[in-house]
Every structure is written in structure tokens, then in C-alpha cells.
Amino acid sequence: MPRIDQARAWYPANDPVHGFDHVLRVLRMAEALGEELGADLTVLRAAALLHDAAGAVPGLDSDRQTHEQASAAFAAQVLIGEGWLDERVEAVAHCVRTHRYRGAEAPRTLEAKILYDADKLDVLGAFGVARTIGYAIQAGQPIFAEPSTQFRGSGEGIPGEPHSAYHEYLFKLRKLKDRLYTPAAQAIAVERHRVMEEFFEQLKYEMNI
Numbered sequence: 001m002p003r004i005d006q007a008r009a010w011y012p013a014n015d016p017v018h019g020f021d022h023v024l025r026v027l028r029m030a031e032a033l034g035e036e037l038g039a040d041l042t043v044l045r046a047a048a049l050l051h052d053a054a055g056a057v058p059g060l061d062s063d064r065q066t067h068e069q070a071s072a073a074f075a076a077q078v079l080i081g082e083g084w085l086d087e088r089v090e091a092v093a094h095c096v097r098t099h100r101y102r103g104a105e106a107p108r109t110l111e112a113k114i115l116y117d118a119d120k121l122d123v124l125g126a127f128g129v130a131r132t133i134g135y136a137i138q139a140g141q142p143i144f145a146e147p148s149t150q151f152r153g154s155g156e157g158i159p160g161e162p163h164s165a166y167h168e169y170l171f172k173l174r175k176l177k178d179r180l181y182t183p184a185a186q187a188i189a190v191e192r193h194r195v196m197e198e199f200f201e202q203l204k205y206e207m208n209i
């Protein structure tokens with residue numbers, strides 16, 4: 001089982017979006033959900049500590065699009081090094097591979113569903129708003145830009161349209177509460193969704209005064 005101080009070294013020291021404070025919040029949330037739902041906590045803790053360990057920071061490396069694959073391969077390497085059985089290594093790797101909203105593979109196990117939900121809860125609520133704005137800044141995108149009619153319809157911007165934090169709210173964040181797997185996470189998401197929605201609607205309101 002990777003230790004917390006060991007895991008800290010896998011993440012950038014000062015990154016408000018995918019840094020270690022995000023990982024610790026996901027770990028705590030995953031533990032709480034896992035205890036409530038009777039999950040394998042050893043698999044879940046290892047998966048939470050490793051889930052963004054490779055390639056999650058834009059600009060630092062080019063494989064942001066596949067950070068779930070890179071992190072799953074890194075997780076397998078770490079756990080094989082610790083002498084974990086193949087089956088349990090794969091249980092962790094499955095959680096890591098399937099934690100991404102835009103990912104190709106859906107979570108199948110209870111532990112993978114819990115990690116997915118815990119990770120998504122950290123992009124809702126007050127930290128969700130803070131991290132979404134932090135990500136826009138890291139990616140060189142504005143906090144607010146008026147979405148085109150095409151973007152509002154299809155999620156695809158017109159040529160040259162920025163993908164602002166507000167775009168991310170429209171495209172992904174406001175749908176998340178209905179795309180969680182566990183009822184326990186869905187219950188927590190209600191209040192976090194409300195806080196986030198209020199913030200982004202206020203942002204739009206102030207922009208258009």
C-alpha cells in the first residue's frame with residue numbers, strides 16, 4: 001500500500017488543480033464512500049493516491065488527454081514493485097483507467113465507481129469552482145467567454161472560440177450530478193451543484209451588466 005508521504009512526491013507541490021491537496025480530498029471522500037458502501041478500502045486507497053500521478057497537469061507534458069492511461073501504467077508499476085498480486089494490481093489499474101469523465105472506458109467495479117464519484121465531487125462545489133478557474137488559467141483560457149450558439153447546442157465551439165471556465169461549466173460540470181454512480185455521492189452532489197451553479201450564473205450576470 002503506497003504511503004501518503006510517498007504519494008506526495010508524485011504530484012506537483014504547487015498546483016491548485018491536480019496537486020496533492022486534490023488527491024487528499026479525493027482520498028478522504030473515497031474512504032468515506034467506501035466505508036459506507038462496503039468497498040475494498042485497500043484497493044480504493046491505492047487507486048485514490050495514484051489516480052492522477054502521471055500526466056494530469058497541462059503544459060508539463062503532452063499527454064493530458066490520456067493521463068488516466070499513463071497513471072494506470074504508473075500505478076501498476078508501483079504496486080508490482082510492492083509485490084501486489086496481479087489481480088489486485090488490475091483492480092487498482094481499472095479504477096485509475098476509468099476515473100476520467102471524458103475517458104473511453106466506464107467503471108465496472110464498486111471501487112472504480114467510488115473513485116470516479118469522489119474525483120467528480122471535487123470538481124463541484126467551492127473547490128470545484130476554484131479548480132475549474134485554476135485549470136482555465138493553466139491552459140491559457142479565459143474565466144468567462146460568451147459561448148456560441150453552436151457550442152450551446154453541440155459542445156463544439158466555432159473556430160477560434162475559447163474554452164473558458166464557463167464553457168467547461170456548460171459542457172461538463174452542470175451535468176455531473178446526474179452522472180454519478182453511487183447514491184451516496186449523488187446526495188453529496190446536490191449542495192455542491194447548487195453552489196457551483198450559483199457561482200457560474202452570477203459570473204455570467206456580472207459579465208453582461
Ligand SMILES: [Fe+2]
Binds near residue numbers: 052067099100
Ligand atoms: Fe484525473
Ligand SMILES: [Fe+2]
Binds near residue numbers: 051119
Ligand atoms: Fe483527479
